[in-house]
Amino acid sequence: MTPPPSSSSTSADAAVTGTPEPVDAPAGTTAPDDSTLPKKWSRIMIPFVRPSIEGGIWPIKRSVDESVDVRAGVVVDSHEAIEVELVVTDPEGETTIHRMTPEENDEYSGRFEVTELGRYAYTVRAWLNRFATWQDQFRRRVAGGEPHEELESELQAGVDLVRAAMENADGTDAKKLKADLEAFEAGDEEAAMGEGIAARVRRNAPHDMMVESQTYEVIVDPKIARSGAWYEFFPRSTRDDGKHGTLDDAAERLEGIRDMGFDVVYLPPIHPIGVQHRKGKDNAPTAEPGDPGSPWAIGGLLEDGTKGGHKSVHPDLGGMEAFDRFVEKAEDVGLKVAIDIAFQTSPDHPYVEDHPEWFHHRPDGSIRYAENPPKKYQDVYPINFENEDWPALWTELQDVFQFWIDRGVTIFRVDNPHTKPFAFWEWCLAELRKDTPELIVLSEAFTKPKTMYGLAKLGFNNSYTYFTWRNTKDELTGYAKELFHTDVAEYFRPNFWPNTPDILHDFLVHGGRAAHQLRFVLAATLSSAYGVYGPPYEHVFNHQHPDREEYAKNEKYEIRTWNWDDPMSLQDFMGRVNAIRKDNPALQQMRSIRFHETKNPNLIAYSKKSGDNLIVVVVNLDPHNPQEGQLDLDNGALGLPHDDAFIANDLLNDTRYTWRGQHHYVRLSPDRPAHIFRLEQEGQEHEVFERPVHD
Structure with missing residues (x-):
């Protein structure tokens, strides 16, 4: 029997630190070498641990300062008490142990926070808490009025358990356990039944019959992977005279992009x-x-x-020196640069x-x-990834990433990764993250769902989605539930884009300005990570190619000019939505989304909550006509009063309503296609939330 790690805390529920060592089975449970009996066995079984992806084959994903809620099924034969613990190892190799809380149906829950970039590991372990079993039985004996002489005999069994724990204790626990032992030996029944002694023995008792789950992993990304807003534009189209723009010209646009509230500026390929x-x-x-x-x-x-x-910059963009100046300027104004990787x-x-x-x-x-x-x-x-010289090819392509990482870029959008070997991505991304845990890689794979999800498991920490083609209430609701309410949410981080240089959906073509506004609100609030191919979107350029679902006069093939100061553009609207995102933590995460009935198929409503910050979004999905209906809220689930009044602040339209109860009338028109309400109790002070600083 191996003692547990010692605790520096006297709190029964506090986490304790240390490095757990392998625990041998209790004496008498090891079979002879020539026996077919198991060499080790335990009376405890851990049937499942969640979250886990395919039994722990793949790591789950989180971003810095998020939590991991772990749930485990743990059973033991008969009725003995067990202790269940969550063992967490951080990227630096430091281990923390947390008690797990018993829930219904032999399940236990625990939580840990991830505060560092890199890879965490977690394991669930359980062992027989023989003292807790003894103490429960002793309490019942006392309550049942057993004779004093029989209780004295039982106290001796407790003495043996306290003594075993005392052998492993030091510091304050050792002193207190010695006093406990003396009280036991003196026949103090009350001392035997206390919570304090139970905690002290638990912290130091031998871990009899201990069993451990397999180890599961968590990849922790920067916050911007979870809540970044991306803006894509072509540097060569940044002049107003039709000539080829340079990266220095493009740098003049960075403050405007920052002022619209974006976090990442993404450049299509910048190479010759x-x-x-x-x-x-x-x-x-x-x-x-x-x-x-x-x-x-x-x-x-x-x-x-x-x-x-792939390691060069187009001379007409100003070459490598102009690129370095662009990255430096972006950092100065608070933007991250993402570039395209197209193999x-x-x-x-x-x-x-x-x-x-x-x-x-x-x-x-x-x-x-x-x-x-x-x-x-x-x-x-x-490129032929299967050629005979594939090791040299793979190494060179990995070095393409490393070349740009060394120049200050840690965010990449990868073109068509599903047309390259999965094995390459698994190897390449894992190798890069060894020295660059802040790496963010967006998968541009508009392909079969299982392939998209597979790439996410392999190491892509952001992914394009089918959002562009989900336009009705049922389509949006069903897709969001798949992404945010199933196990997919553990590893697939959706990045919603209403358009790309390759895609101009009919909804935007025929819906005009209102369609652009409502789809922008949906992208920016359904998911906490989203992006937009900026210039044509903000200028509502919706001319579609006659033969393809993409833009006419496509910037992929020609230089365009844009009126960056056009007062009719959507820049102010986009900036307003992004400011709301940054001021409300509820919109900086994905998993709390809850849909609400509106009694109108053209109105979609959903809420997000983080702490006391509660946001309800209502969007008119009809860009041509006003729509009205009744919004039904689940006040109990949202933490709202059932009868008392509360405030609905429409952050998008600068209006304020006093609501009461669950049913509320809403009306939205094409020129006012969305509400973004912050709901607050009457008299509640609005907390000014600190805007995230993306690492």
Whole structure:
């Protein structure tokens, strides 16, 4: 029998620290070497531990300062008392042990906070608390009026248990247990039944029949992974004269993006662009003179005439020096920079000449370009991850990430990761996080759900979603419940985007300004992580290509100009929504979302709560017509009074209502498509919440 770690605390429920050691089975439970009997056994079983993903194969995800609520099923034969503990090891290797609380149906609950980036581990362990069993029986003997001489005999059994605990104790516990022992030996029945002695013995008793669950892991990301607002734009489209913009021109936009309340500025590929088979405007197969080409056709000439690839910056953007200035300026104004990682090349990429074996080849020996018959993408060469020289290729691609990490970028959006080997991502992202635990990688995988979820398990800590195509009340409600109310929420962190350079949904095309506003509110409040392809969205540019669900005059293929000072833009509206997000912790997390009935299929209502901060959002899903209905709140679940009045502050529209009861009338029009209410008790002071500082 091995003693438990000692406690520096005298509180029975306080966490204790130490490093738990393997516990041998109690004496007499080890079978002979030549026996088929189990070498070790216990009377306790732990049937399940939650949260866990596929039995602990994959880690769950949290961000800094979130909690992990652990629930375990623990059973023991007969009626003996057991102690159940949650053993947590932080990224520095320090271990903390927490008592778990018994719940109904042989389940136990515990919680721990994650405060550091990196990987935590947790295990549930249980052991027989023989003193608690003895004490319960002794109390019942006393209550039942057993004769004094029989109680004296039972006290001796308690003496033996106290003495065993005292052998492991030190400090204050040792002194108090010695006094307890003396009281026992003197026949003090009251001392034997106290809570203090029970706690002291529990902290120091041998862990008889101890059993441990397997170890489960938690990857802890920066807060911005959970609550970041992303803004995407093309640096080459930041001038107002139609000429190719530089990263210095783009840096002039950073304060405006910051003032709109965004946290991450995301740049499509910034590398040299190939000339061979360059695409023209709107993906025309042939480029006209002056067409800049698609940034995703990576690889081309630098100013010195050499070829540059994934570790170079397009000369027309100002080269690497301009990029460094851009990152520095972003940091100065409080923004994080994210860049695009697209593992493919143009025919002009240096990999093509230096490592032709890294590509797919046709029977005639030529390199195979990308195609999805009948579509052909002659300007892009896919990479062959299975070539004979794959170790060198994988190492080089990992080094692409590392190159930009060394230049101050720790946030990446990965293009089409589902078309690359899962094994590569599992290895690559794990290796990068060894030295860069703050790494954030957004998966751009609009593909099958199981593939999207699989990538999240492998290490992508943000993911694109189907939000763009979920537009009705039933679609939005069902999808949100899948993402936030099932085990998916333990590892898949959805990043809601109402548009991208590749996607312009019909809802935005036909719904105009009102559709852009309501979808923005939904993206920013349903999930706590979201993004927007900014310029066309804020300027309500909704011209769709006649043949595809994407923008006409697409910036992927041409330089655009935008009126950054247009008073009719949605910049003020977007800034207002983001300010509300930052001022209300309820909107900075995902899991507490609860949907409420509105008696109107065109009105969707949901709440989020964090502590005393309660937000209710109501959105008109019809961008063309006013909609009205009755909002039904579950006052009990929300912590609201059933009969007394409470205040509904509409933070989006600067209005204030006094509500009473559960049923409330709402009306929203296309020019006022949403309410964002903060609900407060009458007389409650509004707490000024500190806006998050993203690490």
